[in-house]
Amino acid sequence: MAIIDKPSDYFNTKLYTGNSSTNAITGVGFEPDLVWIKDRDDTSFHTLFDSIRGATKRIFTNSTNAEDTVSNSLTSFDSDGFTLGSHGGTNSNTNHVSWNWKAGGTASSNTDGSITSNVSASTTSGFSIVSYTGTGNADETVGHGLGVAPSMIIVKRRSGDAGDWRCYHKSLGEDYLIRLNLTNASLDNPSWNDTAPTSSVFSIGTNGDVNTSGGNHIAYCFAEKQGFSKFGSYIGNGSASDGTFVYTGGMKPAFVMIKRTDAADGWIMFDNKRSSFNIVDKNVQANSSNSETTYGYLDFTSNGFKLRMNGASANGSGANYIYMCFAENPFVSSTGVPATAR
Numbered sequence: 001m002a003i004i005d006k007p008s009d010y011f012n013t014k015l016y017t018g019n020s021s022t023n024a025i026t027g028v029g030f031e032p033d034l035v036w037i038k039d040r041d042d043t044s045f046h047t048l049f050d051s052i053r054g055a056t057k058r059i060f061t062n063s064t065n066a067e068d069t070v071s072n073s074l075t076s077f078d079s080d081g082f083t084l085g086s087h088g089g090t091n092s093n094t095n096h097v098s099w100n101w102k103a104g105g106t107a108s109s110n111t112d113g114s115i116t117s118n119v120s121a122s123t124t125s126g127f128s129i130v131s132y133t134g135t136g137n138a139d140e141t142v143g144h145g146l147g148v149a150p151s152m153i154i155v156k157r158r159s160g161d162a163g164d165w166r167c168y169h170k171s172l173g174e175d176y177l178i179r180l181n182l183t184n185a186s187l188d189n190p191s192w193n194d195t196a197p198t199s200s201v202f203s204i205g206t207n208g209d210v211n212t213s214g215g216n217h218i219a220y221c222f223a224e225k226q227g228f229s230k231f232g233s234y235i236g237n238g239s240a241s242d243g244t245f246v247y248t249g250g251m252k253p254a255f256v257m258i259k260r261t262d263a264a265d266g267w268i269m270f271d272n273k274r275s276s277f278n279i280v281d282k283n284v285q286a287n288s289s290n291s292e293t294t295y296g297y298l299d300f301t302s303n304g305f306k307l308r309m310n311g312a313s314a315n316g317s318g319a320n321y322i323y324m325c326f327a328e329n330p331f332v333s334s335t336g337v338p339a340t341a342r
Contacts, residue, residue: 003227007327010102010125010228013255013273014081018091025098028081033103033120033129034220035074035082036061038284040274040292041094046284049074049082052107052120052131053218059156061180061286066162067216097274097284097292099255103129104145112143112200121145126223134204136213139193141201149197150221151231152324154180155209159216163209166191168202169322171233178261178322181287186261197221227251227330231323233261236307238317243298243307246323253300254328257286258313262320265313272300272328279308300328 004010008029016025018039033051038044045060053059055076059067072085082098084091107120107129115135121128121144128145134157144150153168165180172178174196178186191210195203202221204210210217224230230249237244255271266285274282274292278299284292297314299306305325307315314321 003330004125004225004327005227005330007228007251007254007329010122010127011254011326012100013271014098014100015273016096016098018084018093018096020086020088020091020093022086023084023091024078025081025084026078028098028100030100030102031077031079031105032082032100033077033105034101034127035077036099037074037090037096038292039089039092039094039096040282040284042092042291043289044089044092045289046286047073047090049077050129050218050220051077051103051105052118052129053158059158059218061165062289063181064162064164066160067158097271099271101125101127103127107131110143110145112145113141115140115142117143119143119145123147124225126150126225126229128221130219130221132217132219134208134211134213134215134217136206136208136211138206140204140211142204142219143201144197144219144221146199146221146223148199148223150202150223152222153197153202154220155204155217156219157209157212157215157217160212166207166209168192168197170231171322172261174203178259180267183264183266183287185263222324224249228327230325232325233320233322236315236317236319236321238310238315240308240310240315243309243315245301245304245306247304248325248327250303250330251325251327252302252329253305253325255326256298256300256305256323258321258323260313260316260319260321263312263316268297268313270297280305302329
């Protein structure tokens, strides 16, 4: 398996200060296909834009709201970032964080599944954006374009009354879902038709959040790639002095999101730009509009992350957690050069 020597070609965190006017955000390093923005200083919603749905069309991870169009929000995806209008949720005169992923650019039709999808996929980085129209029927499949089975799938109904964000995670398995907009524990539910995703499709049942008849849906699909991304689970040990160490497949994290799965707690998000050295303490929650808080959660190491707290949200004794992680550096590059610890 090829190693991505420069993960920032496919994922990058970009911090910026809003100006309540036209604001060209540069320095991302590529033209993003998915931009996730959060105001760090205010209680604005987490706002997502992607290249399939198009600029100005937003959805919120901490809400069940349907997609809406705001002409002065994110107005374009650019070669080195994106441009914002004057809308306060994404460009108020405060500090903001954006997480940016590169997929495959212009989408194309995919007929691998029983439902035809529109897909922008990067098989190199293992990320695709998938748009499809639901049927309401059981035993449907949707093509994802990755060429390998995704480890995590995040689905949102965009139209109508909308609904919860439903997530598949390989550590929970195909019988379970967990909801991105809620703190709830994982749930035994047939949203994925009790069928694991394959190298070409993922399965959906009759639940309206993933398969409303005539409803428009968007899915973000992630496959593990050596040295770039990891999706796994761990058990907390309840120790602040010597917390659980999580090996991330041989890479130094740039971004980690953690969710407890056996009890209610938030989706906690960390990155190497808001916390540029250990302890990694600046965090927001994907399920909440709350502003950024500071709490000494964890360290990023050259090959994983080490918990530095004993709270139930990330390191409760015997508690179960899932995570998604993207790399700053592979532990060892394709040239044999090791990554350095922080």
